[in-house]
Amino acid sequence: MATIGATQAAGGHPATDHGHADEGVGNDAPGVRVLVYSSDRLVRASVIRALGPHPAADLGRFEYVECATEPAAIALVDKGRFDLLIFDGEAAPAGGLGLARQVKDEIFRCPPVLVLIARPQDAWLATWCRADAVAATPVNPGALPGVVATLIRRRLGISPPTGR
Numbered sequence: 001m002a003t004i005g006a007t008q009a010a011g012g013h014p015a016t017d018h019g020h021a022d023e024g025v026g027n028d029a030p031g032v033r034v035l036v037y038s039s040d041r042l043v044r045a046s047v048i049r050a051l052g053p054h055p056a057a058d059l060g061r062f063e064y065v066e067c068a069t070e071p072a073a074i075a076l077v078d079k080g081r082f083d084l085l086i087f088d089g090e091a092a093p094a095g096g097l098g099l100a101r102q103v104k105d106e107i108f109r110c111p112p113v114l115v116l117i118a119r120p121q122d123a124w125l126a127t128w129c130r131a132d133a134v135a136a137t138p139v140n141p142g143a144l145p146g147v148v149a150t151l152i153r154r155r156l157g158i159s160p161p162t163g164r
Helices: 041-051 070-079 096-106 120-128 144-156
Strands: 002-008 014-017 030-037 061-067 084-088 113-117 133-136
Touching (some): 030 041, 041 061, 041 144, 061 070, 070 096, 084 144, 096 113, 096 120, 113 120, 113 144, 133 144
Parallel strands (some): 030 061, 030 084
Antiparallel strands (some): 002 014, 014 061
């Protein structure tokens, strides 16, 4: 993990940038830039671990930017180019559901937003917040990459690979 300059995210946690994504796709080309927001570093780590650098062979390498506070997330979304935003619905004091609604209302051509929810009953709230998808916490490493790949392919206009 590389730190963005010497910047500290609000709350004293370093904002980390795992690289910068370019437009190209391919196995080694940086292709997808993802913001992962949670007040819990273990949740952020579980998302990144579940997705890894190559969650889908046709999408190129994933680069992750982590943040721990709502003000840091908003600042990063305002200035950064992201292909996907992953927000923890259980983050405190500002949850990912409210943050999803805010960025969808305020960001022109907002990237897709995936919200992590602890209770399946909260899926309706994620829909109201205009999240593009939901995933369960604790993170399921077998399911999360497929959900993320679908969102990214839709965003980039890439058809899913066909079976051989």
